[in-house]
Amino acid sequence: MDYISTRGSAPTLDFRAATLAGLASDGGLYVPAAWPRLGTDDIRALAGLDYVETAVRIMAPFVAGVLSEDELRALCRAAYGRFSHDAVTPLVQLDHRHWLLELFHGPTLAFKDVALQLLGQLFETFLAGGDRDITIVGATSGDTGSAAIEAVAGREHIRIFMLHPEGRVSDVQRRQMTTVLAPNVHNIAIDGSFDDAQAMVKRLFGDEEARNRVTLSAVNSINWARLMAQIVYYFYAGVRLGAPDREIAFSVPTGNFGDVFAGYVAAQMGLPVAKLVVATNVNDILHRALTRGDYSAGHVTPTATPSMDIQVSSNFERLLFDLSGRDGGAIRRMMAEFDASRAMSIPEDMLAGARRLFSSARIDGDEMALALRWAQERGGQLIDPHSAVGLAAARALEIDADVPVVTLATAHPAKFPDAVERASGVRPPLPARLGNLFDREERYEKLPGDYDAVKAYILAEAARG
Numbered sequence: 001m002d003y004i005s006t007r008g009s010a011p012t013l014d015f016r017a018a019t020l021a022g023l024a025s026d027g028g029l030y031v032p033a034a035w036p037r038l039g040t041d042d043i044r045a046l047a048g049l050d051y052v053e054t055a056v057r058i059m060a061p062f063v064a065g066v067l068s069e070d071e072l073r074a075l076c077r078a079a080y081g082r083f084s085h086d087a088v089t090p091l092v093q094l095d096h097r098h099w100l101l102e103l104f105h106g107p108t109l110a111f112k113d114v115a116l117q118l119l120g121q122l123f124e125t126f127l128a129g130g131d132r133d134i135t136i137v138g139a140t141s142g143d144t145g146s147a148a149i150e151a152v153a154g155r156e157h158i159r160i161f162m163l164h165p166e167g168r169v170s171d172v173q174r175r176q177m178t179t180v181l182a183p184n185v186h187n188i189a190i191d192g193s194f195d196d197a198q199a200m201v202k203r204l205f206g207d208e209e210a211r212n213r214v215t216l217s218a219v220n221s222i223n224w225a226r227l228m229a230q231i232v233y234y235f236y237a238g239v240r241l242g243a244p245d246r247e248i249a250f251s252v253p254t255g256n257f258g259d260v261f262a263g264y265v266a267a268q269m270g271l272p273v274a275k276l277v278v279a280t281n282v283n284d285i286l287h288r289a290l291t292r293g294d295y296s297a298g299h300v301t302p303t304a305t306p307s308m309d310i311q312v313s314s315n316f317e318r319l320l321f322d323l324s325g326r327d328g329g330a331i332r333r334m335m336a337e338f339d340a341s342r343a344m345s346i347p348e349d350m351l352a353g354a355r356r357l358f359s360s361a362r363i364d365g366d367e368m369a370l371a372l373r374w375a376q377e378r379g380g381q382l383i384d385p386h387s388a389v390g391l392a393a394a395r396a397l398e399i400d401a402d403v404p405v406v407t408l409a410t411a412h413p414a415k416f417p418d419a420v421e422r423a424s425g426v427r428p429p430l431p432a433r434l435g436n437l438f439d440r441e442e443r444y445e446k447l448p449g450d451y452d453a454v455k456a457y458i459l460a461e462a463a464r465g
């Protein structure tokens with residue numbers, strides 16, 4: 001499979017090169033040159049397969065020409081063998097039509113592990129035996145950071161710099177990152193928001209001096225391989241609820257538009273998706289974009305769902321690329337307008353295309369808490385606040401009564417004990433697999449929200465080896 005940039009002018013790459021590159025050199029995001037399609041018989045044949053085999057069937061077309069099915073299978077076994085549930089992403093029924101897709105059974109208790117455990121394996125495979133070192137620079141609002149660090153800590157040929165917004169992630173999330181003391185791991189707390197951190201990461205990728213000094217790579221969902229791995233669980237859940245013979249709706253707590261974009265790809269590949277619900281908190285750029293065409297980055301408001309406190313959603317560019325008829329020039333112009341003014345309006349014809357599959361909802365703190373309590377009282381499940389945003393949006397969805405609605409449960413409640421206790425009165429205990437998290441030494445650098453300071457720090461540390 002070839003990979004092309006959403007902005008049309010970066011070189012076409014194969015899967016290996018696209019994975020190692022992360023962001024395209026023209027500032028765009030890599031996407032497959034075409035969406036592979038599964039026929040109804042292919043989808044029916046997924047029923048009864050375990051997670052690893054499902055993953056191999058779904059991802060094989062994307063890695064074709066670079067990895068054989070057997071190589072892919074070995075990497076998936078290594079990645080998903082580390083999950084604490086045999087089903088990897090089990091479905092839990094809440095009532096007659098609502099389901100939770102639990103994505104938090106990986107080592108760091110968030111959906112990010114599903115992709116990052118595999119990405120760690122891919123990096124190791126692609127760098128093995130070579131003399132090339134990569135420098136991963138990432139931004140996190142709490143979950144990508146720990147999942148990425150867990151996936152690459154101690155690996156040869158890789159160093160990782162992870163930027164998080166100081167004071168805006170939960171204590172559990174911060175400690176999951178900052179107590180990893182492997183020498184190739186560098187945590188940086190910046191004075192600013194996740195959006196500020198993400199903007200610095202993207203700027204670094206376009207910075208010639210930085211690119212000449214280190215080989216940059218990405219673990220955020222700007223890296224296509226992240227999204228590829230997330231497509232799998234839409235199929236895995238879908239076939240268990242009757243696909244290809246029944247449509248399924250998914251409600252996705254959304255920030256950077258990565259997880260829900262993976263659902264869009266599943267639909268392009270043939271999964272019968274009735275609706276994809278983009279569930280945002282009060283940081284609602286995506287809700288405004290999908291309802292009014294208003295894609296303008298407002299101020300980021302800290303909430304009880306910190307991982308979704310995002311007002312610039314990187315992967316929306318991938319959707320716009322498809323909605324524009326894959327017109328790289330048009331996307332380059334739109335993104336230049338956005339970069340200059342922090343705002344753009346989405347043309348009505350593009351919006352109409354999006355609304356055929358997507359709907360959206362903006363969920364405030366009270367609505368989130370209500371949904372959290374509903375899951376507890378009606379479904380017997382203590383869920384995390386991000387999943388509760390998804391569930392609130394799912395319950396507001398107007399859709400045929402015979403369509404099952406799956407809410408993606410993106411994190412374990414124990415990552416957000418204060419917010420869960422405030423909403424439910426129950427404090428979720430830290431799972432044993434996190435061990436003595438609160439007794440461990442923390443190590444991280446605090447830096448101002450200033451690009452030059454962050455760049456200087458990264459290049460100096462990278463030069464140290």
Ligand SMILES: Cc1ncc(COP(=O)(O)O)c(C=O)c1O
Pocket residue numbers: 110111142143144221253254255256257258259260307308386387410411
């Ligand atoms: C727990 C949780 N839920 C939802 C999201 C939003 O996912 P995405 O950024 O892929 O839209 C995130 C962060 O990405 C998260 O960490």
Ligand SMILES: N[C@@H](CCOP(=O)(O)O)C(=O)O
Pocket residue numbers: 139140141142143144145194219220221222255256258307308
């Ligand atoms: N919510 C994320 C933000 C980064 O998103 P990503 O999916 O692009 O890595 C986080 O928790 O870090």
